[in-house]
Amino acid sequence: MKLISIFFLNIFFSISLYAQEISHSVSKQLWPDVLGNHRAVILVGQNVDAAEVKIEWRRKDWDADQKAIVITDEKGNKIDNIYRINITREEGQFVFQPLNGAGKYYVYYYAWSGSKNIGGFSGDYLKREKAPNNEWLTKNELTSDKTKLVQAKVLEIQARTAFDSFFPMEVVAKQVEVERLIKKSAASYLVFPEDRKFPIKMFDDIPYKWISKGTSALFAGTAQRNEYYVFQLGVFAGKQNLKNVKIEYINSPFPATCFNTEGYSTKGDFFTKIVDVKKGKVQPFWIGLDIPLDAKPGLKEFQVRVKPENASASIIRVKINVTKDVLANRGDDETWRHSRLRWLNSKLGINDDVVKPYQNLKVQDQKITASSAEVVLKKDGLPASIVANGNPLLAAPLAFNILVNNQLLAFSSHDFKYATREAGKVSWESISFNDKLKLVCKASMEADGYLRYKISVNPLQDTKLDDINLQIPVKQELAKYFMGMGLPGSKCPGDYDWKWKGPQDSFWLGDVEAGLFCELRGSSYSGPLLNLYHPAPPKAWYNNNLGGFNIAADGNVLNTRTYCGPRSIKKGEALEFEFAMLITPVKPLDTKGQFANRYYHDGSHPEPPKDILESGVKIINVHHANQINPYINYPFGSVDSIKRFVSTWHKRGVKTKIYYTIRELSNQATELWALRSLSNEILADGNGGGYTWLREHLGSNYNAQWFTPINGTEACDAAILTSGESRWYNYYVEGLKWMIKKTDMDGLYLDDVSFDRDLLKRVRKVMDMVKPGCVIDLHSNTGFSKGPATQYMEFFPYINKLWFGESFQYDKMLPENWLVEVSGIPYGLMGDMLHAGGNPWRGMVYGMTVRYPWFTEGVNCDPREIWKVWDAFGIADAKMIGYWQKETPVHTSDPGVLATAYLKEDKILIAIASWNKDITEIKLNIDWKKIGWKPEDRILCPAIENFQPAKNLGLNDTIKVDPIKGYLLIINKKK
Known part of the structure; x- marks a missing residue:
């Protein structure tokens, strides 16, 4: 990008090189951008009241005659009287009234009005200028065919900046x-x-x-x-x-x-x-x-x-x-x-190697063992049992049921065999028969406990089916929580029915100790269901809205059933049913990392204050749309500024990560034109529009997305939508490798991405290859994803931290929603709060604060006062025991006030928060035998600004807790 800019600025372009007289150049001085990015410089040689000019501007836009012509003198004074003779995309011929007689004038032909804001462009080209004054027309006999006027000379055509220039490849042939x-x-x-x-x-x-x-x-x-x-x-x-x-x-x-x-x-x-x-x-x-x-x-x-x-x-x-x-x-x-x-x-990272921290898969007969999960397969290829984190999860084997005449079809013949046995992935096939159907099950399990299934139903004769369904029976004792298929994170219902609607295609069921995620696949797009990607439901499961999902409790079993409903299939017409599962938790909970690796995240101002180290910040996220990393998903033109920033903070012991994803691509990308030549393989089709640069250069067949002016520069970042899965994924992986090598950056901040887990695995492999220890955190907006923890769960084995919270209503969310959808704890992850500063009292029950300096108008969200308490207590070395755990030693006397303990050998920090609507008086119920030491008789309630006042409390005192608030309390071991 930089070399091309220099090329344009230092060389005077002239189409006379190609046998034409009009010169093209980049202006040495910027003019107001609302006048447009292109102008003709003309010279009037005499003091006249009317001058004629003919400009061969050779434009790309077909509606040139509908756009305004704006003419100014050298001082910027606007000329009112303009008489059009002929305006086409090839040339403009008109008469105007020079304000100052002889001299230079500027003709602007892409003037616009509107606004340029962070996140969006609003504006359009000015319509045709007003008609000239009748007296001026009459005086100069402009309506007469015999009128002879002084001809202004076209000196050159100028672009406002080098990046705006049409020369030479967008100067249109007549x-x-x-x-x-x-x-x-x-x-x-x-x-x-x-x-x-x-x-x-x-x-x-x-x-x-x-x-x-x-x-x-x-x-x-x-x-x-x-x-x-x-x-x-x-x-x-x-x-x-x-x-x-x-x-x-x-x-x-x-x-x-x-x-x-x-x-x-x-x-x-x-x-x-x-x-x-x-x-x-x-x-x-x-x-x-x-x-x-x-x-x-x-x-x-x-x-x-x-x-x-x-x-x-x-x-x-x-x-x-x-x-x-x-x-x-x-x-x-x-x-x-x-x-x-x-x-x-590129094929970088496309292999079945094990990705850290996972271990090689072990296969013994039909049992496959991963780092924290174990699956025993039946002859039909489906799991007979699933063990999650040492806990048997299933109450009975998974079943893929087919019903004809309300009778369950039996399949007596099975041919099970392993297809591949790699360290990071094992795959198998199973073929089952009866007189009506042939079933082919192809499946795999990966080292992180992820299973992927594709079952092909092949009719041997024309067959009328009552239903095909997938049943997952889970032990009732572990089926505490549920999320997905229309439900937010909540207590698992004993009875629930759902039909395909909205951007939902998956669910999670389980508890903190063990759970199972299931995604119903088979649609045209299988990544996270964002606001920009709402594909049709999986065709085989949806079955023209005859399919659906339900939950039913029966004794000690809670059964989920995904069904497709009745249909007829003809001989030779195969149906393919796809689904994937992930066994949770995917990794041990890293509470030490949560409390020690604090984030600085300020999108517009990524440079932290000098005293940030005093707050214990260990990681900085450099968002896009700032001078360090200005262009969305295209950091390559900013490698020098990113490298300097990373180096500066590495010297102070702080890691630095950047925003770099795929869903959209900046117009500043050098390869933009090569990508356009690939039709819609990489860049999505669309209705065009958006920022004027996009309209003038891309014209049509694109989908305008993110826009922002870059502070301190003349540049604007105007992105367009990418097409989902494409070879741009391959470019992205190689680009990440290059960026890490060039800048020494420490990982990625992912903000509502559209790619799938296969790509994320490649990303993690590349990071481990180039710089082990890189960090990935993932942000999402519940308004886009309708349950980001469900939509992104397949990512969880390969990321370090969650930042789910945009549009979250923390004060209204139930504890189950906090635990399952926000905290990440059931899956082996932890997170930070976001929207409006979250709720600091409830957040501490789950080990969360906001990031610094995240702020919301009218709400003080500064987490540093809480961080001071963390450090004084030494929370990073404490054992976190939440209210959701059986072994928790701390409860309150009211079920609406929940408590989490952070236990050390000589003291305990207790976070309590209320979900009650009224002020609640509670007492702490603490099992000191579980803790293993005797306490002092007092409870310390340290003063924390905007959180709690200092209080003197006895060990058995009653504590008043306000609605949606709580306390951080410390009890020391008795000496």
């Missing part, structure tokens, strides 16, 4: 020029070789540069050893539609690939793409050459064959001069080289 070019050629299409410095940006037009230069059958370039060298071929379908254009290489001295026609998927599978080009359209083909470190210097020649299925092939000769120089990092350190396009086809 229609007559295009027709002339097509007519001159006998071929049905034309090929334009193009250097990587000039990405092909227009797909509906060709640039004037191609008109002036003409076609060529030669591409020549210079590369270095160890460089991944990239160039383009622009195919213009001038006379006909082109079908299935292939790119082939003849005698290439280096491995070559065309990113538009082939690649590797996110799972590492090779694929090819059919690329059609409609008549009148341009299709760029980006080609990469893998030049090795030991390449012999000299001129290398080969040919590229462009071969449409329905037209003759074109041969392009390629000459690459390989110099003696060796390029570091394949060229990835300089984005303009586009060498990182090869990251799109």
